[in-house]
Amino acid sequence: MAYSDPAQRNQVIVLQEGYSRQEDGDETAMRANCTCTLVRCRDGTNIIVDTMTAWDGEHLRSLLVQQGLGVDDIHVVVCSHGHSDHIGCNYLFQKARMHLVGACASHHDLYMDHLDSGNPDEQLALDSNAEVVVRRSPGHTLSCVSVIVDNTQLGGRVGITGDLFERREDIEDENIWMDAGSENEKVQREERSKIAQLCEFIVPGHGPMFPVTPAMRCKLKEDAASSI
Secondary structure, eight states, X not given: OOOSSGGGSBEEEEEEOOEEEEOXXXXXXXXXXXXXXXXXXXTSOEEEEOOOOTTOHXXXXXXXXXXXXXXXXXXXXEESSOOHHHHTTGGGOTTOSEEEETTEEEETTEEEOOSOSSOTTOEEEOSTTSOEEXXXXXXXXXXXXXXXXXXXXXXXXXXXXXXXXXOGGGGTOTHHHHHTOOSOHHHHHHHHHHHHHHOSEEEETTSOOEEOOHHHHHHHHHHHHHTO
């Protein structure tokens, strides 16, 4: 059921927009940090997606305080994949009931058999209404996941994709996401098209949220078809 009042919907809040760029004067180095996103679910579940670097702990605490939350108010931690600029502050959230790093789910030393059926369309609900789910989206790494949020304050479905998409510009310029690394470019093209068909908005791994247009869907579908 969709609600007409945005305040009654799941809230997708980008806490910090990510970036990635070549280091000035050094072609062998780059600077990067991930987009960090908070999802406040209608049922009271709070989810953080991608926790930046290990040096961002105090900054992340302050971003949550601005939303009226502390680190102990986070119930689920999702990291789209295991690279250090996406998992660095997981240690803050020791009261969370589950940490997902890619498709690996754990709590303390307990590892859970989620997203491990071999079914590429398997989903794991993160809230009691099953409006916020995590699904596999391999490509950048083969264990990557995305969080899909229905019934949002934006009026459409949001995909929080990690580095499946680096930033909006990589739809026109494939070299952006390919240069960032891909463990399977063919699969990544296919997953990019799937997510674009599913979602009205995308939160990429290293840039601001953007709306998905029909032209983008068409381009991504053509890219996926060309890789077959």
